Every structure is written in C-alpha cells, then in structure tokens.
Amino acid sequence: MERLAPSIQAAGATRLTEGQTNGCSSPATAGPAFDLLSRARPAFIFLSALFLIFGPSAVATVYTQSFDTDNGGFTVSGTTSWAWGQITSGPGNAYSGSKAWATNPAGDYANGELNGNLSSPEIDLSTNGGQTLLLSWWQFLVTEKGVDEATVAVSKDGGANWETVREAQSGSVSPGWEQQNVFLDATYATSSFRMRFGFNSDESLTAAGFYVDDISIDTWEVTSIYSETFDADNGGYSVSGTSGWEWGTPTSDPDTAHSGTSAWATGLGQFYENNTDSYLVSPAIDVTPAPGEPETILLLSWWQVLHTEGVTQFGNRTDFATVDVSRDGTTWKTVYGKVEGEINTSWARRSVLLNPPFSGSGLQVRFRLYSDGSLGAPGFCVDDVELFRTTVQAPDAPVVTLFSGRDATETVPGYTDGRTLTVALSGSVEGSTITGWQVTETDTPPLAGDSNWLAAPPETYSITGPAGEIALYGWLRSSAGTVSAATSTSQTVVRYEPSVDFTFRLTEGGEERSALRFGTWGQATEAFDLHLDAQADDGDNVTTTAYFLSSLDDGPEKLQADYRPPASILRWRLVVEATATRAPVTLEWNVSSADAERLFLLQALRDETPNGAPVDMTSEGEMEISATTVFEVAYGMPEEARLELGVGWNLVGTPVMTDQPLNVFFSATSLGVWSWHDGAYSELSSESPMNAEQGYFLHSEVAGQSQPMRGLVADGNLTLNQGWNLVSPVRDGVIVNDIEEVGRAWWWDPLPQSYVPTEAGASRQGRAYWIFIHGE
Structure with missing residues (x-):
C-alpha cells in the first residue's frame, strides 16, 4: 500500500492525469473524469450548488444555470424531442423555479429519437487552470429499460471531441429529482468547455424521459490521503460472503489490471458464479484530520470494469453491484449502486463524495457483487482505490x-x-x-x-x-x-377520528316523513354542529344526552343531526310525535357501521322509566309506533354485572341495560321475579329482561351470585312519582341522579328476611330500594 504525503494535491497526482499509456490492452478511456453517481441519500448527500458559502479558499462556483429566465444558450441536434419550458410531466415540476430542459416538458418522449443531443454553449474556464472541477446537475431520468438510453459527455475543445462521463443509462434511473456530479481534472479548465446530454429511443414504447435543471461548475481542492494499487500485495483486503473475489492478474474481460499487473476481480479469467453474494472489504483506513483541522468531505475513487447480467425480472435487479462504506465495519451505507448490465466494459474511473464527513481510524470500503441462479457475465474488477480529502466542510442542514x-x-x-x-x-x-x-x-x-x-x-x-x-x-x-x-x-x-354514521327514518305508508343523522366523530365538540340543529325547548334536554325530536307534521325537527366524540357510552333521546288518530308509522334505522364490539340499544321510556325490553338495534331494523314515544338510544362498550343473592326473597336491581332474558341469569327462582308498577306488583316473564334502574323482588333457592348480565350501564336518570317507588341505583352512594334529598330508603336484607333502613349515601349498586315521595 502506498500512502501519499498530505501535502500532495490530487490535481497533480499521477492518476488524475490522463493521456498516458498504462500497459493495458486499451487506454484508460474514461480517465479524464471522476464520475459521481449520486442519489442524494440522506446519509450521503452530494452537493455543489452553494459551496461558495464556505469561502474562496475552499471552493468557488464558476458557472451556474437555472434555466428560469431563458434556455441558457443550450442547443439541440439530431432527431429529438428536447425542449425548454415549463415542466408539467415527468417529475411534474422543475427542480427550482418552473422551467427546465426535458425530452418533452409536457409528456413522454417520442419513438425513434436518434442522436438527440442537448449541448451547452462554450464556457470559459481558462482562469481556473490547474484546478479540479466539479460538474453538477439535477436530473429526472425514466426510460424504457434496456433500449432507450441517456448519456452525458464533456468536451474541452468546443465540441470537436467528446468524452463520455456518464455511460448509457436506461430504466428508472432517477425517478425523482436527483443531483448528479462528475469530477473533471485540470485539463478541462479551457476557454471552450462544453457539456452534452444525449438521448436515443427505439421504435416502441416510451416513458417520461430525461429532464435536466440547475447546472453548476465548481472548483475544488483535493489531497490524496490513501492510495492502493494492489501491485505489491492484495492491499490487506479481505473477502467475505460467498466469496468469488480473487486477487491477481486479470486475463479476460479485462485482460490487464488498470495499472501494474494486479487487481481484484470476481473472476480473474472467467465469469462470476451464480447464486453468489460476495464482498471485497478494505482494511480500516485512518482518515483522522491533522490536529486543529476540521472534518471535511472525502472523495472516494476507484477504477473498475463492471459487466453483469442485465436482465431485470419483475422490476427487480437479478445481478447487481454496489460500493458501501462503514465507520465501524458493522453498519454499512451504499454510496454507489445498485447497478447492473454493461456499466464499463473497459477500465473507467468512478468516484463518490462521502458526506457527512468521516473521521477516525475505522473507515472501510466494501465492493459487493450479487448474482441470482442463472446466466452470468465477466463481473466486477477493481483497481487503484484512493481517498482524497477535500477542503470543503459539509454545508449545514436546515x-x-x-x-x-x-x-x-x-x-x-x-x-x-x-x-x-x-x-x-x-x-x-x-x-x-x-x-x-x-x-x-x-x-x-x-x-x-x-x-x-x-x-x-x-x-x-x-x-x-x-x-x-x-x-x-x-x-x-x-x-x-x-x-x-x-x-x-x-x-x-x-x-x-373518522365519523361513524347512523340514521333514523320515519315512514308512513312507505313514504319517508323525517330523517335524523347521528353518530361519533373525534373532532366533534359540544354544540359544534349547532348550524344543523334547531334548539330544543327548555327542559327537553337530559343531562349528558342529545335530544332528537322527529315530527310527522310539517314542522321542523328539533335536531337534524348530532355527532359526539367517541366515548365508552354515548346516549341520545329520541322523541317521535305520532298521534293516536294516525295510522301506525314505522321507525327505521341503519346502524351497520357500528363497532362490532359495542352494543346498540333502543329503550322506550315512560317518565324516564324503562318501558318494556330494550331492542338490540344491530339485530333489528325497525318497529311500529302508534303514539308519541320517547326513546333512549345507547351505544357503547358493554360491561358485566352480577347480583348477590341470599336464600329466600331478595330486593335487587341491575345497573346495566340488557336485552338478555331472566332465565339466562337465574336458575332457581321458583316463586318468580316481581316488579312494582302503578301501585301494584306484576310478575316478570322468565323470557323478559330486567330493566336497569328498576327494583325487583326475586326469590332464590340458593345463595350466591347470578350469571353475569352483559349490557350498557344506565344513565341513572329517574322520575320519582308520588308515593312508593322501587328503584335500583346505577352506582354506589347515589340512588337517583340530581336528587340529593330522597329521605330514608328501605332495602330488604335476605339474611334476616326483613327491611333495613338505608341512607342514600350508603346505597349500593345491585340492590333495590323503596323510596316514598310525598309530592312529585
């Protein structure tokens, strides 16, 4: 390994100067340029446009063209669709501003484009003699793969001679705007420098094409800090994966090393193997800056011959090559590739900028070749690996x-x-x-x-x-x-929180008379939909509920819609006005969007007291109504309640609204279950459910707990009538909501089988209590 002194500048280093012979069967045809295939990845961002901000001692921008005000003096030749204008196809916009050059700014390129070239005017770089140049541009490039191709070339003599710095590329090369960079040696600092973007297409199929914007040329200072020719030995490089890499003298494709006699290759004289994933890994390279010097962007350069199977199956690369770098030998970042096909059939130089800057003694470079189980090609051959330190510090990110x-x-x-x-x-x-x-x-x-x-x-x-x-x-x-x-x-x-929508409809004789919308919505707030609602009359609203009123007459509904933030339980009141003189009307509903884990119950009320069994709205869809009726609509996550029973008579009640019948919960009630209505006892059928908030006398043959009752916790709102009321609290300590003074309540204790006086604050959920009201 040859380590160069830090004072040597790359602009004067041997391998930055071309035009010489190197002992190979062919000259180093791509020698004059370092080619950077940059992808603007977050970990390795390749930049040039504003390097001037770091001062002229580091780098200077000597040419820039944004194409915003004019076409930049660029000209077209050949059979081509190249045009300058506002970009409405491909990426959909210029990289900056609104205008750029494209093979078609407003559509796909054409079939049969031949030698279609976009060429710059002559650019005078003569005042930058002796300096390394960085040519940068932003591109979008998507073509029919394998047949419609784009190239980039440069000239130092006004276009008399062109040298390709970006070989033919096709397919989805740059599916978004991506910055591209090519380093050029000091021989390109002439008074008649030009660049050319080429495009060719066959006679079938087209795609978005080639788009170019924001071109710049910068001067750089670079110093070689690491150089490996592989002539004396293998450079300390190691092989991992499924191997395939060999060090020695190439004998076929290519038949010589780039310099000297030795290089690394996936096959020194034969095609690479199928089903391989092989790595060539450098030793750790010390890139620590000298004391007092800042970290700067590094330039990694190598010479390669690269030719893989070029078939892409279902959009996936079958055989491909990459170049990766690592700070620790464990975490790797790809800085070149994935590339496949006939990339370089003779020795060509490739370079990438390592940004953010690397420092320390652990930088490693890895060359990778992957192949599938079929076909093959000459493979990947690498020689003359170098690292250069630039004087450019990474520009700050926003x-x-x-x-x-x-x-x-x-x-x-x-x-x-x-x-x-x-x-x-x-x-x-x-x-x-x-x-x-x-x-x-x-x-x-x-x-x-x-x-x-x-x-x-x-x-x-x-x-x-x-x-x-x-x-x-x-x-x-x-x-x-x-x-x-x-x-x-x-x-x-x-x-x-997307809205969940439910509807009520009233029909009479098959004709819709009224419709109401309601549901849940995460952005709903109290009164957020008042512009849809007509205010309810004073006293109509019940705490924590919204109030619907649907009239069969021509008057407006008191509430057209009501949406609430999702909660464990949501409640609405629905009043349907229907006089006895009218024919029965039908109340229909659609709650198909209800959460399958939630219950949806419709409970008829009489004076805030449940009147009959609740209806499961997810299994039923309508009911007939012959008189004005008030309903509670409850939607929420179910809970379970168990009742504590003693032997003999029990005074109990349930806090949950449920449509499950009694015989599901109680198996030993030979004397039945009795409720109190209108001053008299009535026996409850075993196929009927217990209504929440009501009290029941129940005779049990055994002591213990009932089976769990699954339902929605009731709201605790009750109307107490004059005289005796048999009620059951929804929660401990509160017998009836909003009524603090209910006097003494009486509970039947099953152990002594006698009444026990109870203060309201000592009441318990699951029990029932007698309360006497002297006035309403």
Whole structure:
C-alpha cells in the first residue's frame, strides 16, 4: 500500500492525469473524469450548488444555470424531442423555479429519437487552470429499460471531441429529482468547455424521459490521503460472503489490471458464479484530520470494469453491484449502486463524495457483487482505490424551529373519512436559503430531489384513516440540497377520528316523513354542529344526552343531526310525535357501521322509566309506533354485572341495560321475579329482561351470585312519582341522579328476611330500594 504525503494535491497526482499509456490492452478511456453517481441519500448527500458559502479558499462556483429566465444558450441536434419550458410531466415540476430542459416538458418522449443531443454553449474556464472541477446537475431520468438510453459527455475543445462521463443509462434511473456530479481534472479548465446530454429511443414504447435543471461548475481542492494499487500485495483486503473475489492478474474481460499487473476481480479469467453474494472489504483506513483541522468531505475513487447480467425480472435487479462504506465495519451505507448490465466494459474511473464527513481510524470500503441462479457475465474488477480529502466542510442542514398541526374544520365536513389540518412549518439554515417545505407521515427524511417538495410553507395537510394517533413530520430543504433531520421539534401528533354514521327514518305508508343523522366523530365538540340543529325547548334536554325530536307534521325537527366524540357510552333521546288518530308509522334505522364490539340499544321510556325490553338495534331494523314515544338510544362498550343473592326473597336491581332474558341469569327462582308498577306488583316473564334502574323482588333457592348480565350501564336518570317507588341505583352512594334529598330508603336484607333502613349515601349498586315521595 502506498500512502501519499498530505501535502500532495490530487490535481497533480499521477492518476488524475490522463493521456498516458498504462500497459493495458486499451487506454484508460474514461480517465479524464471522476464520475459521481449520486442519489442524494440522506446519509450521503452530494452537493455543489452553494459551496461558495464556505469561502474562496475552499471552493468557488464558476458557472451556474437555472434555466428560469431563458434556455441558457443550450442547443439541440439530431432527431429529438428536447425542449425548454415549463415542466408539467415527468417529475411534474422543475427542480427550482418552473422551467427546465426535458425530452418533452409536457409528456413522454417520442419513438425513434436518434442522436438527440442537448449541448451547452462554450464556457470559459481558462482562469481556473490547474484546478479540479466539479460538474453538477439535477436530473429526472425514466426510460424504457434496456433500449432507450441517456448519456452525458464533456468536451474541452468546443465540441470537436467528446468524452463520455456518464455511460448509457436506461430504466428508472432517477425517478425523482436527483443531483448528479462528475469530477473533471485540470485539463478541462479551457476557454471552450462544453457539456452534452444525449438521448436515443427505439421504435416502441416510451416513458417520461430525461429532464435536466440547475447546472453548476465548481472548483475544488483535493489531497490524496490513501492510495492502493494492489501491485505489491492484495492491499490487506479481505473477502467475505460467498466469496468469488480473487486477487491477481486479470486475463479476460479485462485482460490487464488498470495499472501494474494486479487487481481484484470476481473472476480473474472467467465469469462470476451464480447464486453468489460476495464482498471485497478494505482494511480500516485512518482518515483522522491533522490536529486543529476540521472534518471535511472525502472523495472516494476507484477504477473498475463492471459487466453483469442485465436482465431485470419483475422490476427487480437479478445481478447487481454496489460500493458501501462503514465507520465501524458493522453498519454499512451504499454510496454507489445498485447497478447492473454493461456499466464499463473497459477500465473507467468512478468516484463518490462521502458526506457527512468521516473521521477516525475505522473507515472501510466494501465492493459487493450479487448474482441470482442463472446466466452470468465477466463481473466486477477493481483497481487503484484512493481517498482524497477535500477542503470543503459539509454545508449545514436546515433546522426546523416550528412545526404544529391542528384541526382546521369549523363546520361539519360532510362526515367524511378525510380531515384537513392547519399546519405551520418554519426553520432556518446557516449560509444558504430554504427552498423546499414538506410534511409526511414517516420519520424517513425525503430525498432532496423528491417531487413532493413545496415552494412555499404549507398551510394545510390532509389526512385519512385509520383512526387513532398519527405522527406528522415537517421537513425543510436548503438551496444546497441538504434536508433537515427528524427532531422532537419537527414532529407533532394529531388524533384522527373518522365519523361513524347512523340514521333514523320515519315512514308512513312507505313514504319517508323525517330523517335524523347521528353518530361519533373525534373532532366533534359540544354544540359544534349547532348550524344543523334547531334548539330544543327548555327542559327537553337530559343531562349528558342529545335530544332528537322527529315530527310527522310539517314542522321542523328539533335536531337534524348530532355527532359526539367517541366515548365508552354515548346516549341520545329520541322523541317521535305520532298521534293516536294516525295510522301506525314505522321507525327505521341503519346502524351497520357500528363497532362490532359495542352494543346498540333502543329503550322506550315512560317518565324516564324503562318501558318494556330494550331492542338490540344491530339485530333489528325497525318497529311500529302508534303514539308519541320517547326513546333512549345507547351505544357503547358493554360491561358485566352480577347480583348477590341470599336464600329466600331478595330486593335487587341491575345497573346495566340488557336485552338478555331472566332465565339466562337465574336458575332457581321458583316463586318468580316481581316488579312494582302503578301501585301494584306484576310478575316478570322468565323470557323478559330486567330493566336497569328498576327494583325487583326475586326469590332464590340458593345463595350466591347470578350469571353475569352483559349490557350498557344506565344513565341513572329517574322520575320519582308520588308515593312508593322501587328503584335500583346505577352506582354506589347515589340512588337517583340530581336528587340529593330522597329521605330514608328501605332495602330488604335476605339474611334476616326483613327491611333495613338505608341512607342514600350508603346505597349500593345491585340492590333495590323503596323510596316514598310525598309530592312529585
């Protein structure tokens, strides 16, 4: 291994100078350029546009073209659809501004495009003699794979001679705006430098094409800090995976090393093997900067011959190559590839920028080749690996200083599954400007070339289901192409609750007379839908409930709709006005969107007292009504209640509304179950349920607990009539809601089989009590 002195600049290093012979069967045809296939990944962002912010001692921008005001003096030739204008196809927008060059700014490219070239005017770089140059551009490139191809070439003599710096590429190469970079040696600093973007297509199928924007040329200073030629030995590189890598003298494809006699290859004289996943790993390289010097961006360079099976099956690469780097030998990041096909059939140089900067003694480089179980090709051959230290410190990424989201809806949004939030997103960046804003529902930073970046801060963001908490993330992109990181400040959590809709309909003779909407909605607040509701009369509303009133006459309904935030139990009152002189009318409902785990009960009331058994609204769909009727509608998560029984008579009651019959709960009640109505006892059928809040006399042959009663906890609202009332509390310590002075209550104790006086505050759920009222 040869380690060069830190003072040697790459611009004058041997392998940065071309035009010489190197002992190979063919010259180093791609020698004049370092080619950077950059993908603007968050971990390795390849930048150039605003490196001027670091001062002229580090780097200077000597040419820039955004194509916003004109076509930049670029010209087209050949049979081509290249045009300059506003971008409405492909990525949908220019990378910056509104205009760029594209094979078709408003659609797909054409069939039969031949030698279609987009060429720059001559650019005078003569004042930058002796300096390394970085050519950068942003591109979107999607073509018919394998046949429609794009290339990039440069010229130092005004176009008399062209050298390809980006070989033919096809397929989904850059499905979003991605920055591309090519390093050029000092021989390109001429007065007549030009660049050319080429495109060819066959006679069938087309795609979005080739889009180019924001071109720049920068000067760089680089110093070689590591160089390995593999001539003296294998460089300390190791092989892992399914192997296949060999060190020695290549004898076929290529038939020589790039320099000297030795190189590494997946097959020195034969095709690589099938079913391989092999790695060539460098030793740990010390890239610690000198004391007092800052960490800077590194440039990794190597020479390669790369030719793999080029078939892509169902959109997946079958055989491919990558180059990865690691700080610790454990966690690897891909900085080149995945690439496949005839990438370089002769020796060519490849380079990538390592950003964020690396430092320390643990940097490792890994060359990988993967193959499937069929076909083969010459493979991957590597020589002359180098690392250069640049003088460029990584540009700062934007910092999100404010990101918030709140519900922006002030009216009922049609009860749809979509929600629009008001968002606020802002931040700052040192040394450049913010050019992109974006909100996502993932903590993965978007690529700098992502087509979803907005040109101004967003004011709203739309979300859809599923229901529950949704984390939102705000992102910023700088003019240097850096993207902000995910921090606690850049994320916010909103709760999405789509509406659940139910309906009531009143029909008479098959004709609809009235309809009511109700349900649950996470953004609902008390009185949020008053613009739909007509106010109920004073005294109509019952605590914690909404009040429906549906009239068969022409008068307006007192409530057209009511939506509530989801809760364990929701209740509504429904009043249906129907006089006895009218024919029976039908009350219909649709609760098909109800949660399968919840109960939906419709309980007829008389003076706030249950009147008959509740109806399970999920199993029934209608009922006939012949007189004005008040109902309680309850929807919620069921609970279970068990009654404590002694031998003999018991005075009990249930706190839950249930449609389950008595014979499910009690097996030894030979003397029946009795309730008190209108001043008299009445026996309850074994096939009827116990009504919540009412008291019952029950005779049990055994002591113990009843079977569990499954239902919805009642609301505890009762009307006490003059005289004796037999009631059961919904919760301990409160016999009747909103009535503090009920006097003494009486409970039947099954042990002595006698009445026991009880204060209201000592009442217990599951028991029933006699209460005497002198006046209503």
